Amino acid sequence: MKHKSLDDAECPIARSLDHVGEWWSILILREAYYGAKKFDEFQKGVEGITPSTLTRRLKHLVDTGLFKRHRYSEKPERYEYVLTKCGRDFYPIMWTLMEWGNKYFAPEGIFIQLKNIKTRKAAIPFFADRNTGKEMLPKDYQIAPGPAASAALYTKIATSKQE
Amino acid sequence: MKHKSLDDAECPIARSLDHVGEWWSILILREAYYGAKKFDEFQKGVEGITPSTLTRRLKHLVDTGLFKRHRYSEKPERYEYVLTKCGRDFYPIMWTLMEWGNKYFAPEGIFIQLKNIKTRKAAIPFFADRNTGKEMLPKDYQIAPGPAASAALYTKIATSKQE
DNA sequence: ATTTTTAACTTGCATGATGATAGTATCAGT
DNA sequence: ACTGATACTATCATCATGCAAGTTAAAAAT
16 A cells, blocks of 8 residues: 655654554564564465565565564575564564454464463563553553654643543 | 455464554554544544545444444434444553654654653553563563464474574 | 534545466575 | 475556545534
């Protein structure tokens, strides 16, 4: 789809989506977390993606800094796609998407879940605030303008009655 | 974009994306968290969206259970879009997208952030595991097959070398 | 009484992105 | 020479989107 870049929007959510908001991008990242590095691994893991789309998406993810394209073979020219720090730090979004999906869209039961590697116990993740050490509940927090917010954004948020 | 539904995929991430994976959807949800309910509020808040796309997206979000279309006026036929529980429970994904965007794509500084309503202090969210009460670090956790996983999925995950 | 405004869309068209399918290029091994 | 692995590229019909304008219907303003 044609749509303008959100990279200059005054909103970190919009900017994040500018990097991973297109179809397939997050599924490609999921495969990377599973350990995929090579083109074919992504193609097999992400069911239904066409090679041309995979090429485009990988290129975009490399261009915006989530993957690094690394040449792992000289003679036959071969590349692999490895996550950068930025790409690795995407994991909280992956985890929350997984939890939300498990909660609302898994009537047949849980397909995948997070497990503690040592104890083998399924994790029950929740948000906590480092200031208090306590759980962050939506009723106690709201989105507020930060130091770099423009006057317009400030007004927009100030006059909104958040849920 | 034309693409098959991921609703039957054995992956909660794919299923979640089936609901909110299209362009604009998450931005529309963001506006809902700001308090938007009416069509025009969404259109003003989500910069650049066209009314036809907004109509389609709202319809999809209503169809898949994130919003409820509620008639708030009889004489002039008027509807508003209110979040369901499922839609409200999307907030962790919104929060993590916001944090990730603030961390990597906000060179000018923070535009918006989460604040504790009482203390007015900016939150520093992190994941904790209810089993241990401690922070969940990616190195200690991995994606594992759940009770409903098929043999094929089990094999796929078992043979992957996760990062 | 007439005009303007508000609210919630719909319609039509050109453009751009995607899915399906097939094909290319290079090298390794048999 | 042939097969297979790896990493794509090419073509084309179809679908989704952006853009701009129009619609409906009531309320509010003049």
